[in-house]
Amino acid sequence: MGRFSLARLDLRARVVLFTSAIVVGALLLLGAALHALLAKSLYSQHSLEATNQVRLLTAPNLTGDVTGLDTRQVQKRLEERLMTRQGGQPSFSGLVLHSQDGIETRTDANLRFAHVPAALAERVVKGKELAYVYIRSPVGPGRMLVVGAPFPVDQSEEVGPQYAYFFYPLNFQEETLAKLSNFLLIVGAGLLAAVVILAAISIGRVLKPIQRARDVAEEIAAGNLAARIPQATSQDDFGKLAESFNRMTDNLAQKIGELEHVGSLQARFVSDVSHELRTPLATVRMAADYIHAARTGLPPDAQRAAVLLERELERFENLLEDLLEISRFDAGVINLEPVEVDLSGLLDEVVDALDPIAHGRKVEVGLEVDRSRGQPLVAADPRRLDRVFSNLVKNAIEHTEQGGVRIWVGRRARDVVVTVADEGEGIPAEDLPHIFERFYRADVHRARTLGGTGLGLAIALENVNLHRGSIDVQSEVGHGSTFTVTLPAIDPKPEPADDQAAELQPEPVPVPEVAVGG
Amino acid sequence: MKGRVLVVDDDPSLGEMLGIVLRQEGFEPVFVRSGDQAIAAFHQAKPDLVLLDLMLPGKDGLEICRELRLESGVPIVMLTAKTDTVDVVLGLESGADDYITKPFSAKELVARIRARLRRRDTDGAETLRFHDIEMDVMAHQVTKVGKPVNLTPLEFELLATLARRPRQVFTREVLLEQVWGYRYAGDTRLVNVHVQRLRAKIEDDPENPRVVQTVRGVGYRIGPEGGAVESSAQAGDQG
Numbered sequence: 001m002g003r004f005s006l007a008r009l010d011l012r013a014r015v016v017l018f019t020s021a022i023v024v025g026a027l028l029l030l031g032a033a034l035h036a037l038l039a040k041s042l043y044s045q046h047s048l049e050a051t052n053q054v055r056l057l058t059a060p061n062l063t064g065d066v067t068g069l070d071t072r073q074v075q076k077r078l079e080e081r082l083m084t085r086q087g088g089q090p091s092f093s094g095l096v097l098h099s100q101d102g103i104e105t106r107t108d109a110n111l112r113f114a115h116v117p118a119a120l121a122e123r124v125v126k127g128k129e130l131a132y133v134y135i136r137s138p139v140g141p142g143r144m145l146v147v148g149a150p151f152p153v154d155q156s157e158e159v160g161p162q163y164a165y166f167f168y169p170l171n172f173q174e175e176t177l178a179k180l181s182n183f184l185l186i187v188g189a190g191l192l193a194a195v196v197i198l199a200a201i202s203i204g205r206v207l208k209p210i211q212r213a214r215d216v217a218e219e220i221a222a223g224n225l226a227a228r229i230p231q232a233t234s235q236d237d238f239g240k241l242a243e244s245f246n247r248m249t250d251n252l253a254q255k256i257g258e259l260e261h262v263g264s265l266q267a268r269f270v271s272d273v274s275h276e277l278r279t280p281l282a283t284v285r286m287a288a289d290y291i292h293a294a295r296t297g298l299p300p301d302a303q304r305a306a307v308l309l310e311r312e313l314e315r316f317e318n319l320l321e322d323l324l325e326i327s328r329f330d331a332g333v334i335n336l337e338p339v340e341v342d343l344s345g346l347l348d349e350v351v352d353a354l355d356p357i358a359h360g361r362k363v364e365v366g367l368e369v370d371r372s373r374g375q376p377l378v379a380a381d382p383r384r385l386d387r388v389f390s391n392l393v394k395n396a397i398e399h400t401e402q403g404g405v406r407i408w409v410g411r412r413a414r415d416v417v418v419t420v421a422d423e424g425e426g427i428p429a430e431d432l433p434h435i436f437e438r439f440y441r442a443d444v445h446r447a448r449t450l451g452g453t454g455l456g457l458a459i460a461l462e463n464v465n466l467h468r469g470s471i472d473v474q475s476e477v478g479h480g481s482t483f484t485v486t487l488p489a490i491d492p493k494p495e496p497a498d499d500q501a502a503e504l505q506p507e508p509v510p511v512p513e514v515a516v517g518g
Numbered sequence: 519m520k521g522r523v524l525v526v527d528d529d530p531s532l533g534e535m536l537g538i539v540l541r542q543e544g545f546e547p548v549f550v551r552s553g554d555q556a557i558a559a560f561h562q563a564k565p566d567l568v569l570l571d572l573m574l575p576g577k578d579g580l581e582i583c584r585e586l587r588l589e590s591g592v593p594i595v596m597l598t599a600k601t602d603t604v605d606v607v608l609g610l611e612s613g614a615d616d617y618i619t620k621p622f623s624a625k626e627l628v629a630r631i632r633a634r635l636r637r638r639d640t641d642g643a644e645t646l647r648f649h650d651i652e653m654d655v656m657a658h659q660v661t662k663v664g665k666p667v668n669l670t671p672l673e674f675e676l677l678a679t680l681a682r683r684p685r686q687v688f689t690r691e692v693l694l695e696q697v698w699g700y701r702y703a704g705d706t707r708l709v710n711v712h713v714q715r716l717r718a719k720i721e722d723d724p725e726n727p728r729v730v731q732t733v734r735g736v737g738y739r740i741g742p743e744g745g746a747v748e749s750s751a752q753a754g755d756q757g
Contacts, residue, residue: 275573275599278620282597283532286539289624317621 012203019199020192027188031181038180042173047145050092050168051130054147058130058164093139094167097151100125110139111167116146124148124163134170142174209238213245225253267331274324281317288313315453322455326438329462336466338379340490343409343416344369346382350389351407354397363400365393370410378416378487384463385487388471391456392420392483399424399481415469416489421482427475435473436461521635522546524565526556526582527597528574536569539624545631553577557585560592567593567634572609580612587613591670593634597622610711615672616698617705633699634672646681649729649743651720653678662720672697673716680730680740689737713738 094108096116104113113121115138123131132147145168150161212229219227228249229242288309291298295306328334344367351358351365358365369376378385396405403423410417427435434440439454464471467487475481523545527533533549540547550559553576560568568586572579583594596609596617606617618630644655650663655678660667669677676697680688688696694704713732717724731741 278599279529279532281621283529283535285621286535286624286627290535290538290542293624 012200012207015203016196016199020196023192023195027191031184031188034184035177035181039177042176043170046168046170046173047132050145050147050166051132053092054149054164054166055130057166058149058151092147092166092168093144096165096167097162098165099162108139108167113165115167116148116165120146120148120165121163124150124165137169140169140171143170144168145170209242213242216245220249220252225249225256263331263333266327267333270324270327270331270333277320281320285313285317319453319455322453322459325459326455326462329459329466334466336381336384338381338467340492341378341380341382341385343376343378343385343418343487344371346385347389347407347409347418350386350393354390354393357394358397358405361397361400362402363397364404365397365407366404367407368409370408373411374489375492376409376411376416376418377490377492378467379490380467380487384466388460388463388485389418389420391460392485395456396420396422396424396481396483401425403480411489412486414489415486418485418487419482420485421480423480426477426479427473427481428477432473432475436471521566521631522548522563523567523569523631524548524550524556524560524563525569526550526553526559526574526579527569527571528552529571536627539627540631543628543631553579553582556582560586560590565592567595567631569595569597569631570614571597572605573599580608583609583612583614587670591668591673593671595630595634606705607707607711610708611715613670613715615670615712616708629699636699646678648681648684648740651677651681651729653681660720667719669716669719673712673719676712676716677720677730680738684740685742687733687736687739693737709738 094106094111096107096111096113097105098113098116098121106112115135117133117135120131120133123129128150130147130149132145134143135146137144146165147168148163148165151164209229216227216229228246288306291306292310295303298306347367347369351367354365393405393407400422401424405423406419406421408417408419408421431440436457438458461471464485464487469485469487471486472484473481474484521544523540525533525536525540525547527536527549528551530551533551537547537549548559548563548565550556553574556570556574556577570579570582574582579596583596586592586594593616594614596614597620598605598609598617599620609617615634616630618627646653646655651667652661653659653674658671658674660669660674660677676693679693679696690706690709691704693709694700694706698704698708713730714724717727717730720729721727728741730738732738
């Protein structure tokens with residue numbers, strides 16, 4: 001398993017896996033050592049006993065007793081003697097007597113001299129001493145111990161020197177070892193299972209407070225600033241973590257509270273400024289209107305002053321409106337109350353309203369409505385959208401010296417898209433990223449014929465964002481600009497089967513109880 | 519046109535300027551600077567129209583509006599410095615007929631006052647009957663099941679406009695033009711709020727109106743009588 005995929009496992013699985021790996025490794029080492037140790041002692045004990053037995057059976061005193069007997073008799077006596085020694089002692093399953101001349105006498109038909117490894121026979125014959133070796137059993141599974149020793153016989157006999165080879169089966173030792181291995185395996189598996197369970201439980205206990213902290217953090221992320229980790233009574237690391245976490249959240253909540261307070265103060269301030277400025281401005285406006293209307297009786301300079309006063313007051317009012325609007329966006333006090341709006345109708349009205357300006361500048365304004373992919377319906381505040389598109393279309397007209405303005409509206413995937421394209425002078429590439437900034441003027445030298453405030457596009461951007469839409473511009477100097485507004489489309493409400501349902505729909509405006517005298 | 523206008527505004531300069539404009543246009547302005555004195559001044563001056571600032575020291579504009587409506591249907595035009603939805607709707611729900619947002623031009627102000635003081639010339643005795651309602655247009659009187667209903671002049675005109683062409687659907691824009699005198703797009707909330715106020719007075723169940731019905735997405739109309747509602751094929755057709 002690579003690091004990458006390991007890192008992707010969850011913490012609990014990682015800890016359990018890691019612990020298990022260590023435990024498995026330790027158990028394997030321990031098991032192997034135990035197995036080796038037991039095997040060694042089992043086999044060495046057995047070989048010691050076997051060689052002792054052989055030594056006894058081939059002892060010279062036996063030779064003394066057999067003087068004058070023939071081989072057959074010796075063998076018989078040996079067998080008798082062996083019979084008495086059977087049981088308790090390691091028992092060999094076969095004996096092969098082999099003479100120098102190649103005469104072979106065996107007790108078990110299946111165990112022959114041929115099974116005795118040459119190396120052993122050589123050591124016994126040449127060294128005239130006892131030797132042993134382990135061989136693969138020729139009669140069954142497992143191994144056998146073969147002990148060879150010179151066999152004492154009467155020198156006078158014609159048989160010549162003989163050698164005895166005893167075959168000891170190792171079934172018992174091998175079975176014992178197999179049982180032991182199984183036992184070790186079972187104990188190891190049990191230990192491993194216990195360790196895994198314990199590790200899982202203890203890591204769970206360790207992780208639980210962390211998971212609780214995570215839950216609380218997620219709750220806070222979801223907006224509940226009042227969420228806190230329940231105070232741990234322990235003074236361990238987690239207790240301290242909970243304490244720090246809660247302190248951090250307290251601080252955050254306090255800062256956010258302060259910011260919200262500042263925000264509401266600003267909103268309040270905007271509202272107050274709005275009222276305080278508007279009242280004197282109403283007086284000034286009426287006074288200016290009055291003077292302007294009565295200007296014919298004034299000296300020429302005063303007449304001009306009256307005209308300038310009236311005109312600039314208009315600009316001042318527009319600027320004030322835009323500033324207050326931007327402030328409201330900044331203060332975040334604008335709530336959208338969307339209704340279903342058909343953009344084709346809204347754009348129609350925008351074009352109509354701007355017709356005098358377009359006509360005055362001899363600019364053709366064309367509106368194309370593409371309904372091939374559905375109705376251009378959005379959920380919106382129609383006044384705000386009216387403002388956005390009036391601004392864009394007015395800008396387009398203003399920037400067109402000759403030619404036309406083309407407006408297109410239609411559905412694109414899940415959106416309604418409006419493009420406003422002009423054939424004006426275009427916007428230089430270096431200005432393009434800035435045109436939605438407040439008071440940014442792309443063309444400082446151009447005459448301000450329509451008296452924009454410099455906030456129009458900034459407000460348009462805010463309004464489009466408010467509707468979860470986007471606004472983009474593409475432009476090429478000399479070829480005009482295209483503004484693209486994208487708003488999330490809505491599907492028309494299903495038309496009622498007949499008009500009955502639609503008609504009787506009370507509006508949710510509460511009406512105070514008023515009795516009025518006529 | 520002669521008309522007495524009660525100006526309730528705490529700003530002396532604005533009050534004086536309003537006076538200049540109103541006198542020039544042939545109205546007779548009466549001033550009161552504090553909300554607490556507004557009702558007393560109203561009783562004394564018996565104005566044809568009240569120009570009411572929403573934000574006043576002492577009693578505020580909404581409160582004055584409600585109190586005036588308890589005893590009179592006098593046209594009330596609010597002066598408001600706030601364009602926020604809530605303020606305007608609250609003012610209208612308190613009983614104001616129309617509103618004008620500061621800063622306004624003299625022309626705008628006079629147009630709004632004139633629209634509210636204008637009396638429709640009616641040719642002879644006109645009586646409109648629909649549902650269980652009878653309207654005597656000349657006498658400006660309305661009865662429902664024989665019992666008189668008190669409507670403000672604005673509500674009367676709204677109902678009469680709808681009733682003269684029963685079953686025809688009027689868009690909010692058309693009502694704004696015919697009842698409020700807005701030649702360009704006005705605030706459609708004016709219509710919504712006043713329809714609600716009208717329904718509260720003439721409907722058996724204002725929550726489930728049968729006289730002044732909403733045609734969704736289009737506007738309002740006087741509904742057909744009886745239980746069965748016919749097709750509204752005329753939707754969108756305003757003459």
